[in-house]
Amino acid sequence: MALFMASNSFAQSDTSSKISLTLNKVGLSSLITNIESQTYFHFYYDSATLGNIEISYTTAPKKITTALAEIFTPLGIQFYFDNQNNIFLTKSKLLSLQISDNFFTGKKQTTGNAIKDLAFDTEEIGPLQEALVDKKIYEIGDKALSGTKNIIALAGFIKDNKTGEPVGGASVYIDKPRIGVTTDQYGFYTISLPKGRHILNIQSIGMRDVKRQVVLYSDGNMDMDLQGSIMSLKRVVISSQKMSNVRGTQMGVQKLDIKTVKQVPVVFGEADILRVVTTLPGVKTVGEASTGLNVRGGSSDQNLILFNDATIYNPAHFFGMFSAFNPELINSVELYKASIPANYGGRLSSVLDITSREGNKKEFTGSAGIGLLTSRLNVEGPLVKDKSSFILGGRTTYSNWLFNYLPEEYKNSRADFYDLNLIVNHQIDKNNTLYFTGYISNDHFNLNSDTAYGYGNKNVSVKWKHIYTTKLNSLITFGNDNYNYAINSQKLPLSAYQLGFSINQSYFKAHFNYNINSKHSIDYGVNSIYYSLNPGNYTPLGEKSLIKPDIIPTEQALESAFYASEHYTITSALKLDAGIRFSVFNLLGPQSINEYPAGIPRTEENILRSVNYASGAVIKTYGGPEYRLALRYVIDETFSLKASYNTQRQYIHSLSNTTAMAPTDVWKLSDPNIKPQMGDQISFGLYKNLKSNTIETSLEVYYKNIDNYLDYKSGAKLVMNHHIETDVIGTKGKAYGVELLVKKLSGKLNGWISYTWSRILLRMNDHTAGEIINKGQFYPGNYDKPNDVTVIANYRFSHRFSVSMNGNYSTGRPITLPIGLFSYGGSMRTLYADRNAYRIPDYFRTDFSMNIEGNHKVNQVFHNSWSIGVYNLTGRKNPYSIYYVSENGMVNGYKLSIFGNAIPYINLNIKFK
């Protein structure tokens, strides 16, 4: 469908402009190009219905209104002007469109000739509530069927009028009674409304708010196009959540759109999704060289990181400095940290749902970026105009040459990475759309040692969205995710080796959304993942190598889940989301499993026997229900209370004894010796919007229990370990905290301030498991940073110039410091005792950036923008770690800062078409 923008005032447009035309059997687009070149008008129309017409028309200079009337009236095309020099063309069809300007204003139509009288009378429609509403009425459905049903289902797609991309996360709602839904990532919405007249509101990030008057007779479709507000001074970024944070039932959900992400200054100027996510309340990292997220006390393996449904096991590039997502291809990022919808599962702490954009369906465009260390290039465009499109994007680094300028000791270091994305979508017909996502990322580095590291993600998925009726739609997804790493060392030929690790998972997801009526809607579906892990492959490298090949047998398992959740609007103030997810985990053969006697520590010496299972045999089954409850009570328009309760199970674990998420961390499936991790969380929140919803505030408190959280024994060996259960221990954890957020996402000054107070404490006091950590007392987790304040501020001076500033303060993370020294092996050495008993100094950093856009001439082929900034403006040497090392017989303590200075950066971005 085309654009349906209209206005009550034609007088402001210069409809007296004169045009002259000479056209002989040309298409509509030629006509439009011709007129647009002579005037300031722009045309909007639906190429699907108007694309095939043929026009022959010649005239000397004539008033545009007269000329258009002469051209279009014979073709049955109506045209409207608005007050912003736009001309809209349409043919009447499914929706009958009728303009009612003269009706509401009480004036007689004086200009234009395409306006017909309305078919309604005043009483039926009721008084108009807001003058801003587009004064056009959309009739939905068949008037003849009116009266058969009182609740009408309305569905459709919301798209960006300029690029044809779907607008995900847009709110579609009516005020009286309060009924609202959000579009999914494909821009699709379905809403049940009482029969009759309504004002439908549509709001989305970065788009102008739209209000539509609709009259519902029976179930029907209405697609809408939104206009971007990028050029607008007043509304740079408008949150789709600006009312939904109060109105929605979900809590602990944060959504960021890519424009917000790009404003935040980051190191080397690479817009980085994960870095910005870490500025949200409740999200922490252990330090600057880690993109591992710690959400509400969870470890970094407890986050499900999804990129268009594909699981990304290692979301980092360049030793963890950058995230592996190309910012140019991302549409939005959503982080669920409390009420996780029932269709997600398998991780304890959070779900980070990253969705890509869809390619431009109207024209070929592209962008390129040049930075200090990386460059990127993206192209996109239609495959079949208005039906299918693609985006191809890639990034690579050319940092290697920089190493040549480093001192001798770093000269042999190397670091390379790239990532590639291909996203294709194709609309088969109105009810069927296919989406394809392909993703590859790859990293290679060595830090001046003879050991080279490499790792990569490979993901592919195909999705099919099918709309059965306006009330029922489904999403079927197939895909394969792969993560692998390899380490090799060949300096000593006798012991040259290669170590490989990989995870492969194939999955199937079927998700159904059934919108029963305005009070009830349900989601249900099934997920299934088949895992195949290669836990370690240690092989000789080169002919001289005496390395004995050592291969840990592959592990395989099937994780399946069935879920259903109900969204129940009990009263307009009280709303309940109740979901249940039943997950089942089957560890499958072939595999050999060590058995240990009960009640004594698991050690290699205590292995009772090893049991072999045949291929396909079910070795162990874990499973159980997971509950997802969320309740919202609205006190008034701008104030609500929410509560939620969640339980989660996790069957795949990353094993790490490093503080930061290392590229060499291994993943392990649950087995008879390693139980699934389980967690439950209860949270409460208050949500209040101020200043007509331009300022959002929220306060959330939570308490969380974690069971079978894996910690490692002292001196654990995690790589190439055939009996890894002897080196890890299950601990219990508890996490609790308060999160405060004040967010202003519109106006010249926008940004947010978040404050978190939180703790994560672990305890290992099971004497039968062997080593007791810290005498069985609770000890802080590695990322226990109780106080954390973040300020993100952006000030837009003009269309073309804005500055951003951010600041972050947090308590230093816990570390294990030596408590004494001793002499051994010709050197003084450090003595360690309790884990995480001390803290590194507090962290503080401010960054600054300026974003300068080139001119905004619409028809220019290249659009340039610069971002110039300084990371760590104050140059504070924030300690990343404190360590003690024995050097030449003496013990020295050092404080290591990753960024020991202010780091200036510059980035050039070019958009072309």
Added chain:
Amino acid sequence: MKKRIIYSLFIFALWGCKEKYISPVISPSTGYLVVEGIINSGVGETNIILSRTVALSSNAINYEGGAKVNVEGDDNSLYPLSEISKGHYTAAKLNLNATKKYRVNISTLDGKKYLSDFAAVKSNPPIDSINYKTESQGLQFYVDTHDPSNNTKYYQWDYTETWEFHSTYQTYLKYKIVNGSKGQQYSVVFSDSTRFGWDMGQYICWKTENSSSILTGTTATMSSDIIHLPINSIPPASWKLGVLYSINVRQYSLSKGRYEFLQRMKKNTEGTGSIFDAQPSELTGNIHCTTNNDPVIGYIDVCPVQEKRIFVNPYQVPNWAYWLYKPNCTEIAVTNNSDSIQIKSLTLLPTNYKDINPMSGAIISFYAAPPECVDCRLRGTNIKPSFWK
């Protein structure tokens, strides 16, 4: 200029900065017993060193003297060790029965008793060779060993380096101080008036150093028990290889337990400082306090110790760049009278005369240089080691 900017930016960026850190934390007084050593079942000495853990702020070793240390066999045999210096207990030639198990029994002065777990005698193949190769970081020494029976699997080495070096300047002069009415009077005279020869005691010296890092190796992941591992390197231009250098490598075979104990200690104390550091962990060995549950650091194994020594001189190493003499040494001329000496050369040592009275043989003026350029004993010993060529 541009290069310079990017260069510095990048260093700051990735390697940030490493600063000395002094912990504000006052460490508790621990004083746990530390037992270092191995029972030598062969013909060499068994050396056990006892010390106590100290506070973090102290960098001095607190040796544990006055303890009774015995090696006990599971056949009730007993071999006492005697204390030769504070904390250093030794026994010569134990020649233990390779089919028995042995342990260490320690009674400290405070009345506490400590026992290690019984350990079997592990065989230890002789070192095949110590060899070297010029590499970018200097002269790299390797140890080569193999066990035809493929049994040893876990190895540890330590070494002692000894090198001969010479002073930059030779001397046959010395100061003579006379206490007179005007206070101390200085003059320079020949060191040995009977024989006009260089004072070789200040010119030729030897320096000995022990390894200070834990060196282990394993063939557990390899198809045959063959070792070729780097053990030590001499940086280019080092004074170690200016005249003659010798390295004596001792090899121990380990149980898996001791190997893991040492690996953990190495990770905790030597392998720190990277972004992906493993977290430090507690050390538990195979020695226990039987009086109470005091922590003890140490792991006792039994094996015959193998040794091998090699000598290298700089002419044997192709393209070896070296300093025979200490760099930055210069001489100045000083008139031989008390005032000149007191003003110009009291912090220097005299080397050679400049002008001499041909009639009386009295020194009129002389050359002087900083002491470390003249007297090698400031950097080593002038006693020739018994094994020196």
